[in-house]
Amino acid sequence: MDPLLSPPVAxxxxxxxxxxxxxxxxLRDEPVKSMLMIVASGAVVTLVTVASQSFWVGIAAFILLGCTMWRTMLPITYSIGQTGVRMELLGRSSLIPWGAVQSIRTYPxxxxxxxxxxxxxxxxxxxVVIPLQGHKAEVQALLDYYLQQPDPITHHR
Structure with a gap:
């Protein structure tokens, strides 16, 4: 067949x-939920301190809960683009390259x-959870573009 007469390729x-x-x-975006978490954490620390009858066990519980709740207290900026997801916190940044993301789960x-x-x-x-905060379509478009599956049979994301 003549290449000039072949059907156009889309x-x-x-x-x-x-x-x-x-x-x-x-703490700023969801103050009620954040304050409930802080009050609940305070209650847990108090309960642990009273139940153990040890000030030091209470301090340990406070530190452990603080380690799990730090994302509630501090602002984090997520920049999503060509290189991956960059997280900035207190002037420091870390990058999650797209190649490091093996699967995703989407929540509301x-x-x-x-x-x-x-x-x-x-x-x-x-x-790492990226909050959508009204940017669901934009985040989904970026994830679809950068995490597209070259071969859907062998690559599961």
Whole structure:
């Protein structure tokens, strides 16, 4: 067949979505929920201190709860773009490159980026949640673009 007479091939050019930045500070954005968490944590620390009858056990409980709740107290900026997800906190930044994201879970309030394809009970503890905060379509477009599956049979995201 003559190449000039062959039917036209449809080309689809994919344009990268615009990068976005989302600042998450639950203490500011969700004050009621954050204050309930703080009050509940205070109650747990008090209960542990009274039950153990040890000031030092109470201090340990306070430190442990503080380590789990730090994302509630401090503002974090997530910048999502070509290189991956950059998180900025207190002037320091860290990057999660797209190649490190092996699977995702989508929830109504955010997207959980996971470093493992194999899921188990502890997998979510190793992930990072990006809050959507009204940017669901933009975040989904970025994830679809940068985490697209080249071969859907062998790559599971």
């Amino acid at each position: 080309l689809r050019i994919r344009v990268a979505p615009e990068p976005i930045s989302i600042t998450s500070w639950p 309030s955010g997207v959980l980026l996971l470093p493992d394809r194999q899921q188990n009970l502890f997998t979510p503890l190793r992930g």
